[in-house]
Amino acid sequence: MAEHYPALQVVVPLLAAPLCLFVRNGRAAWGLAVLASWSALGISLVLLSQVTSSGVISYALGGWAPPIGIEYRVDVVNAWVLVIVSTIGALVAPYALTSVEREIGARRIPLFYTAYLLCLSGLLGITITGDVFNVFVFLEISSLSAYALIALGQDRRALTSAFRYLVAGSVGATFIVIGIGLLYSMTGSLNMADLAQLLPGVWESRTVKVAYGFLAVGFCLKLALFPLHLWLPNAYTYAPSPVTAFMASTATKVAVYMLLRFFLTVFGAAFSFDVMALDRVLLPLALVAVVSMSLVAIFQVNVKRLLAYSSVAQIGYMILGLSFATVTGLTATLLHLFNHALMKGALFMAMGCVMYRIGSVHIDAMAGLGRRMPATMAAFVAGGLSLVGVPLTVGFVSKWYLILGALERGWWPVAVLVLLASLMALVYIWRVVEVAYFREFTGDERTREAPWTLLWPTWALVVLNLYFGIDAGRTAGIARQAAEVLMTGIGQ
Amino acid sequence: MTLDLLLTHYNYWVVIFLMMVGFYILISRGNLIKKIVGLNVFQTSVFMLYISLGKVTEGTPPILVDGYGDADVVYSNPLPHVLILTAIVVGIATTSVGLALAVRIKEAYGTLEEDEITGIEAGIEPAGEAAG
Numbered sequence: 001m002a003e004h005y006p007a008l009q010v011v012v013p014l015l016a017a018p019l020c021l022f023v024r025n026g027r028a029a030w031g032l033a034v035l036a037s038w039s040a041l042g043i044s045l046v047l048l049s050q051v052t053s054s055g056v057i058s059y060a061l062g063g064w065a066p067p068i069g070i071e072y073r074v075d076v077v078n079a080w081v082l083v084i085v086s087t088i089g090a091l092v093a094p095y096a097l098t099s100v101e102r103e104i105g106a107r108r109i110p111l112f113y114t115a116y117l118l119c120l121s122g123l124l125g126i127t128i129t130g131d132v133f134n135v136f137v138f139l140e141i142s143s144l145s146a147y148a149l150i151a152l153g154q155d156r157r158a159l160t161s162a163f164r165y166l167v168a169g170s171v172g173a174t175f176i177v178i179g180i181g182l183l184y185s186m187t188g189s190l191n192m193a194d195l196a197q198l199l200p201g202v203w204e205s206r207t208v209k210v211a212y213g214f215l216a217v218g219f220c221l222k223l224a225l226f227p228l229h230l231w232l233p234n235a236y237t238y239a240p241s242p243v244t245a246f247m248a249s250t251a252t253k254v255a256v257y258m259l260l261r262f263f264l265t266v267f268g269a270a271f272s273f274d275v276m277a278l279d280r281v282l283l284p285l286a287l288v289a290v291v292s293m294s295l296v297a298i299f300q301v302n303v304k305r306l307l308a309y310s311s312v313a314q315i316g317y318m319i320l321g322l323s324f325a326t327v328t329g330l331t332a333t334l335l336h337l338f339n340h341a342l343m344k345g346a347l348f349m350a351m352g353c354v355m356y357r358i359g360s361v362h363i364d365a366m367a368g369l370g371r372r373m374p375a376t377m378a379a380f381v382a383g384g385l386s387l388v389g390v391p392l393t394v395g396f397v398s399k400w401y402l403i404l405g406a407l408e409r410g411w412w413p414v415a416v417l418v419l420l421a422s423l424m425a426l427v428y429i430w431r432v433v434e435v436a437y438f439r440e441f442t443g444d445e446r447t448r449e450a451p452w453t454l455l456w457p458t459w460a461l462v463v464l465n466l467y468f469g470i471d472a473g474r475t476a477g478i479a480r481q482a483a484e485v486l487m488t489g490i491g492q
Numbered sequence: 493m494t495l496d497l498l499l500t501h502y503n504y505w506v507v508i509f510l511m512m513v514g515f516y517i518l519i520s521r522g523n524l525i526k527k528i529v530g531l532n533v534f535q536t537s538v539f540m541l542y543i544s545l546g547k548v549t550e551g552t553p554p555i556l557v558d559g560y561g562d563a564d565v566v567y568s569n570p571l572p573h574v575l576i577l578t579a580i581v582v583g584i585a586t587t588s589v590g591l592a593l594a595v596r597i598k599e600a601y602g603t604l605e606e607d608e609i610t611g612i613e614a615g616i617e618p619a620g621e622a623a624g
Contacts, residue, residue, distance in 0.1 A: 133575055140582045147589050156600035160609055163524060163593045170531055170586050171518065177579060178538055184572070185545045 002046075006059035006072040009043045009082065010125045010138075012036050013089075017117035026101070026109035033113040034093045037120060041090040044082040044124075051079040052478065058130070066130065067191035073130030077265075077482040080334065081127045081257045084341050087464075088249040089120045091345065095457035096242040099352050103240045104152050112152060116246070118145035123254045130192045132180050132266070135258065136173065139222070142254075143169045146247060150239040161234035168231040172221030179215035182207050183266075195266050196489060203271055212276055215262055223255035225282075225319055226289035229312045236308035241352025244304060248311050248348050249341035256318050256337060260330075264486040273325045283323040287417055289316030294424035298431070303361045304351050306428055307344065310387065313421060314340045317402060320414070324405045330483035331476065332401035338475060339386070339394035342468070346383035346461035350376050353450035353458060358443055363432060368441025370433075373449050375459070377436050382462045384429035386469065389422045393469040397476065503544045510537035522606040524597065528590045535583045539576045546572035 016036035020029040051057060051074055059072040074082075096116070104112055122142025126135050147169070151162035184190055186207050187198040202208055217228075224232040232252075236244050263272045272278040293313035300306035314336070321333030351361050353376040358365055370377045386393035399422060406415040441447075449455075468475050498505065510533055517530025551568040594604060601609050 133578075137578060137582070140585070144582075144585055144589055147593070151593055151596065156597075157613055159593055159597045159600055160613065163590065163597060166586065166590050166593065167518065167527060167531065170590075171515075171534070173582075174535055174538055178541065181538070181542050181545060181572070181575075184575075 004059075005043050005047055005050075006057060006074055006128055007061060009040060009047065009086075009128055010072075010121050012039050012043070013117045013121035013124065017114045017121065020110050020113040020117060024110055026106060027097075029110040029113040030093075030097050030100075033096070033117055034090075036117055037086065037089040037093040040120065040124060041083075041086040044079070044086040047074050048076075048079040048083050048478075050074075051076050052481070067189050067194035070134055071130040071191055071193070072128050073193065074128060075482075075485055076478060077261070077334070077485055078127045078257065080478055080482050081254065081337065082124060084253060084338050085120070085123050085127060085250045088246060088341055088345050089123075091457040091460055092116075092242050092246040092349075095245070095349060095352070095454060098451055098453040099242050099356060100240065102356050103154055108152060112149070112240075115145040115148045115152075116243075118142070119149060119246070119251075123250050126254050127257055131190050132183065132192060132195065132262075133190045136177050136180060139173055139176065139258075142251065143173060146251060149243045149247070150235050152243070153238040153240050155238045157234065158238035161231075161238050165231045165235045168221055168228075172218045172228075175214045175218030175221070179211040179213075179218060182211035182214070186211075192261070192266050196268060199267060199271070203275060209276070212263075212267065216259075216278070216281075219255060219259040219262070220285075223252050223259060223319075224312055224315055226285055226293060226312060226316065229289070229293070229315075232312060233305055233308040236311065236348075237302055237305040241348065241355050244308075245345050245348035245352060248308070249345040252311065252315055253337045253341055256315070256333070260322065260333070260486055265489055268489045269325070269487050270489075279323045279325040282319050283414075286316045286320040286323055287414065289313060290320065290421045291417060291424075294421045294428070297428045298424060300428070301363045303354075303363055303366065303432055304348070306363075306432070307347055307351065310425065310428065311340075311344060313425075314344070314387075317398065317418070320418070321402055321405060324409055324411075326405055326408060327480065327483045327487050328401060328408050329405035330486055331480045332398055332405050334479040334482050335401055335476060336398040338479070339398045339465075339468070342394055342461055342465045343383050343386040346379055346458055346465060347387065349454070349458040349461065350380040350383060353379075353454045356450055356454060357447055363435055365443065366432065366436050367439040367443075368436070369443075369447075370437035372441055372443075372447045375455055376450050379455075379458045379462045380436075381429075381433060382465060384425075384433065386465045388425045388429060391469075392466065394465050394472070394475075396469060397472040401476070401479075503540065507537045507541045507544065510534075510540065524594045524604045524606065525591075527606075528587060528594065531590070532583065532587060535579070535586075539580060539583075542572040542576040542579070546570065 013036045016032050020032050023029050057074040060066060061070040100109055100112055119142050122138045125138030129135055147162045147166045151159050186202045186205060187195055189195050189198055221228045236248055290313050293309050297306050297309035318333045318336050321329040355361055386395040389395040389399035402418055403415045514530050514534030518527055521527055546569040548566060548568045551566045554567040554570040598604055601612055
């Protein structure tokens with residue numbers, strides 16, 4: 001059994017998805033979703049501990065040996081991302097029960113869990129696979145279910161934002177598949193480890209460079225790097241609350257992982273940084289994303305949209321870490337993948353609680369809510385502090401490594417910009433805090449605290465935010481180990 | 493660039509042409525159905541790219557036949573065909589999700605023209621929220 005964990009990681013949620021459709025009962029489908037997502041979390045934790053203690057796991061799917069067969073290859077990098085995705089998956093699933101009953105029609109609830117589990121298994125599949133075409137297949141499984149999930153939003157604008165996401169996402173995925181095809185035409189292989197060994201022989205070929213370009217644009221569309229982020233704010237604003245919490249914490253993170261995996265493991269760090277100058281392309285885009293999107297977030301009145309723009313800025317931080325082209329920078333990127341998932345998950349879940357009680361996340365509707373829903377707003381404040389990067393929260397740990405990476409390269413203006421953007425985060429979080437705590441409550445007198453079924457997953461993420469902010473040694477250790485694996489590559 | 497290169501690689505020129513046509517439709521057309529058509533043309537060009545990659549000069553179809561199976565027969569690479577079969581299925585799924593969304597959008601907005609939808613959305617958005 002244990003040797004099949006890599007396959008089960010994907011297969012369990014993938015098989016639970018159609019079962020949800022057959023049970024045709026919202027509660028039963030929910031039970032299945034919780035069961036599947038918690039088993040996925042259990043498996044990913046076992047895989048992470050196995051990988052950190054005894055090295056890379058290679059699993060030949062169906063017994064066909066790589067490089068011909070499809071290989072699931074787990075090293076510390078993707079074991080880490082698997083844990084991120086499945087942690088969020090396991091916490092959003094129980095959260096969804098109450099939230100979905102309020103926000104989605106009863107008839108559609110089993111469909112919601114089907115799409116949710118498909119999206120989860122797609123994201124886990126992208127992360128675990130060692131086969132580049134398999135990446136594309138899982139990417140489409142997760143994307144198509146994501147479009148359906150977003151379209152379930154109450155507001156009719158959810159439909160148009162899902163459509164725009166579909167167009168942008170399909171163009172991105174098609175670019176990725178072009179890149180993969182060109183790589184195959186040069187090497188005749190689809191296995192990542194095999195490609196890593198074959199590609200240095202054909203580095204000089206223009207086909208490989210063109211493939212690199214197609215892949216870069218495709219990934220940047222998927223991970224919503226400025227200026228290819230236009231699909232993101234509306235999609236996050238109008239999707240149902242649990243969907244926003246799940247997507248914001250996982251989908252873009254997995255896209256960042258894809259970029260790291262392709263450009264550092266498959267192509268190799270030397271090719272990416274020395275030949276293609278990836279760092280010099282990404283650095284300005286990341287900086288513009290961090291500063292401009294933080295600025296845009298300040299002027300939003302819909303708090304979900306505010307957080308969505310903040311997400312684009314935070315993605316900028318992750319790409320910034322990569323553009324330092326050092327182990328410290330990459331450590332910051334990998335840490336922030338985890339930390340941002342925790343903080344944005346908590347913030348969007350808190351907004352889901354607000355949505356559940358007052359039916360709006362407009363900033364004016366939240367006046368005085370701090371006294372009516374103290375636990376919800378306290379979770380928002382804690383998540384917000386983490387977003388700003390206050391010490392004792394995970395946000396501080398990522399910012400610390402990011403600034404360390406910038407100073408290591410001697411780029412102090414970059415460090416200054418990171419601090420400046422943190423101040424902007426303080427401004428937009430403070431706007432919400434001010435309205436919620438320092439204004440009179442004007443809404444319905446019967447407004448009460450959100451139900452505990454919504455509160456406990458929210459607070460679970462808040463507690464993780466604080467725990468890993470104080471005890472950062474373990475996460476930083478794994479992130480550094482993963483960064484070293486990425487920088488050295490597997491081809492040598 | 494010689495004429496020879498143009499003629500012997502004409503399939504790749506077709507691929508590039510279709511890719512650009514599809515992408516242009518996708519960007520320039522405001523009608524959501526036309527956008528999906530553009531996306532389809534764009535994806536189809538990639539199918540042709542993969543199929544072109546699988547062709548081996550002088551190669552036969554990759555089928556085992558008596559008397560051929562063990563001999564040194566040159567055959568076309570079947571793998572890209574299999575890969576693109578998957579991508580075709582994905583393309584169909586994308587198209588159906590896109591069309592289903594278009595139906596729902598038509599029901600909710602009464603139009604499929606992007607500029608009209610944007611206008612309706614701007615109308616229901618309070619000032620300040622319209623940005624982005």
